[in-house]
Amino acid sequence: MTRLIQRAGVLTGTVLAATALTVTTAAAAGPPMPDFRGKALMDVFQTVDYRTRVDLHDVSGFKRNILWPLNWKVCTQSPAPGVELEGQALRIGVVKKTETCPKPAAKK
Known part of the structure; x- marks a missing residue:
């Protein structure tokens, strides 16, 4: 009887682990x-999932630390809008809310 209970416990644990893995991947x-x-x-x-790594940088040229997110607005982002994140870090370029975003560099 004890072996039957142990076997059932192992089977249940395996099914639960597989289910959790499927949910996490989705x-x-x-x-x-x-x-x-x-x-x-x-x-x-x-907006982004709490597991997503978000890298922030000041694009104003002053190289300030971003300590209070409420004071900043987004100027640049990578990956681009519409692209799937696929486990990579999200890079966000910001300036203070009262500042204007710098113009993108002209492509040669």
Whole structure:
């Protein structure tokens, strides 16, 4: 009787682990990347999954630390809007809300 209970426990644990793995993989794929440019930095944190790594940098040229997300707005993002994130980090370029975003460099 004890062996039967142990075998049932192992089978149940295996099924639960496989189910959790499937759910995690499906959640990571998610919808395509929204366009955050021109929006508040806080919108990024409220939209992306908590498991997504978000790298922030000040694109004003002052190289300031981004300590309070409510004071910043998004100028650039990578990956581009519409692209799937696929487990990569999200790179966001920001400036203070009262500043204007710098013009992109002209392509040669």
